[in-house]
Amino acid sequence: MTTTTETTDETKTEYAPETAPRLPWAKLAPDVYKAMVRLDAAARQGLDATLYELVKIRASQINHCALCLDMHTKDALAAGERVERIIQLGAWEESRHFYTEKELAALELTEAVTVLTDGFVPDEVYEKAARHFEEAELAQLISAIAVINAWNRFGVTARMTPGHYQAGQHK
Numbered sequence: 266m267t268t269t270t271e272t273t274d275e276t277k278t279e280y281a282p283e284t285a286p287r288l289p290w291a292k293l294a295p296d297v298y299k300a301m302v303r304l305d306a307a308a309r310q311g312l313d314a315t316l317y318e319l320v321k322i323r324a325s326q327i328n329h330c331a332l333c334l335d336m337h338t339k340d341a342l343a344a345g346e347r348v349e350r351i352i353q354l355g356a357w358e359e360s361r362h363f364y365t366e367k368e369l370a371a372l373e374l375t376e377a378v379t380v381l382t383d384g385f386v387p388d389e390v391y392e393k394a395a396r397h398f399e400e401a402e403l404a405q406l407i408s409a410i411a412v413i414n415a416w417n418r419f420g421v422t423a424r425m426t427p428g429h430y431q432a433g434q435h436k
Contacts, residue, residue, distance in 0.1 A: 283426060283428070284424065284426065285426065286423050286424050286425050286426055287422070287423050287424045288423055289423075290419055290422075290423045291419075301412070301415065301416065301419075304412055304415075305412050305416070307408070308405060308408035308409040308411075308412045309405075309409060310405060311401065311402055311405045312402065312405050312406060312409060314344045315341060315344050315345065315346045316367075316368060316371055317409055318337050318338075318340050318341035318344060318346060319341065319346070319350070319351075319354065319364075319368060319371070319372065320371055320372070320375045320406070320409055320410060320413065321333065321337040321409070321413045322334065322337045322338055322341060322351060322354055323354050323357070323372055323375045323376065323379075324375050324378075324379045324410060324413045324414055324417060325337060325413065325417055326354060326355055327376065327379045327380060328379065328414065328417035328418070328421060329421060330416070330417040330420040330421050330425075331420070331425075331426075331427040332420040332425035332426065332427045333413065333416055333417055333420050334427065335427035335428055335429075336427075337413075338351055339431070339432040340432050342432065343432035349363065350363050350364065354372075357369070357372050366397060367397040367398070370393045370394045370396070370397040370398070371394065371397075371398075371406060373390050373393065373394070374386070374390055374391065374393075374394040374406065374407070374410065375410050377390045377391075378407065378410045378411065378414070379410065379414055394406070
């Protein structure tokens with residue numbers, strides 16, 4: 266565990282200690298990790314880079330995956346995404362004017378696929394996404410949503426530590 270301390274001329278702020286991951290799952294299951302990296306690369310094909318990152322950020326917010334939030338907000342910023350749109354993702358339904366109709370359909374589909382509490386993705390959510398995405402692009406979007414949810418489950422379960430990722434590090 267490490268503690269971060271920031272010092273300015275007037276104050277010294279000591280943050281809570283950084284917790285270590287539960288286990289280094291990528292090192293212990295390297296074939297699974299490599300397969301996930303390949304799956305992720307395949308899922309991103311044909312999708313707009315910023316849309317892809319918005320979807321990953323929103324799913325990671327829902328799943329409370331700190332590592333993925335760190336990674337995908339940095340990648341989104343590096344891809345040219347605006348800070349205010351990233352900040353508003355947690356309240357996108359109240360901040361619809363920050364997003365295009367296509368992005369809103371993707372975010373709604375992301376939530377439906379990520380939170381399967383009713384056991385299905387509602388027809389109206391799927392149909393809205395289908396109106397905004399060509400079939401091949403929709404298939405890629407669904408793949409990207411499924412992949413980030415899998416990544417989130419690894420990150421949350423292993424309690425991977427955020428804060429050390431550099432934009433583009435895993436591309």
